[in-house]
Amino acid sequence: MRSLRVVRWHAPRMLPEPETWTAPDGTPLTIRPIRAADFELEKQFVERLSSASGYQRLMSTRRPSADEIKRFTDIDYAREMALIATTAAEGRERQVGVARYVKDDRVPGDAEFAIVLADDWQGRGLGRKLLASLLAAAKSRGVRRLVGTALSSNGGMLALARRMGFRLERHPASATITNLTLDLTP
Numbered sequence: 001m002r003s004l005r006v007v008r009w010h011a012p013r014m015l016p017e018p019e020t021w022t023a024p025d026g027t028p029l030t031i032r033p034i035r036a037a038d039f040e041l042e043k044q045f046v047e048r049l050s051s052a053s054g055y056q057r058l059m060s061t062r063r064p065s066a067d068e069i070k071r072f073t074d075i076d077y078a079r080e081m082a083l084i085a086t087t088a089a090e091g092r093e094r095q096v097g098v099a100r101y102v103k104d105d106r107v108p109g110d111a112e113f114a115i116v117l118a119d120d121w122q123g124r125g126l127g128r129k130l131l132a133s134l135l136a137a138a139k140s141r142g143v144r145r146l147v148g149t150a151l152s153s154n155g156g157m158l159a160l161a162r163r164m165g166f167r168l169e170r171h172p173a174s175a176t177i178t179n180l181t182l183d184l185t186p
Helices: 036-048 051-058 066-073 126-140 155-163
Strands: 019-022 028-033 080-089 092-103 110-117 145-151 167-171 174-183
Touching: 019 126, 028 126, 036 066, 036 080, 036 092, 080 126, 092 126, 110 126, 126 155, 145 155, 155 167, 155 174
Parallel strands: 110 145
Antiparallel strands: 019 028, 028 080, 080 092, 092 110, 145 174, 167 174
16 A cells, blocks of 8 residues: 655745734834735825935935836735835825835845835834834845945934944945945844
């Protein structure tokens, strides 16, 4: 008699479950992975950013095109992650932040990250929570190091990076850019 061999198939890594976070002022927010269906939500979020916030995020005065917004929402979860923070506003879902990483194909284990918050959500603890959730997702997906850049004048981002344990170094070719690096391995 032949013995039966049980083969276990491993499901692909699941996306992080949506989580509820309550801001210090009592406002409930949902932090969840972005979806392709979030195109309009992301578009409205980007359009509401002040010129200063848009410039700090993109290091440019340009606004993302519809193709770029589609790219921001319809992502390849095998190599990237984007978590958005949403809240209810006037009976509708409103995106108030996004944190994302994209794995660097040239340096296995590295991923470039970025974060941007709606102007009215800056300085309220959301950046720390959103980045912490992104760090947890990155670690669980084998990212060993997060790297990013920020304008050297972006005091809020530099302070957040320091609080989260990132190493900050001036970019060797530009005093206006600061490189941010965080090792995720113990």
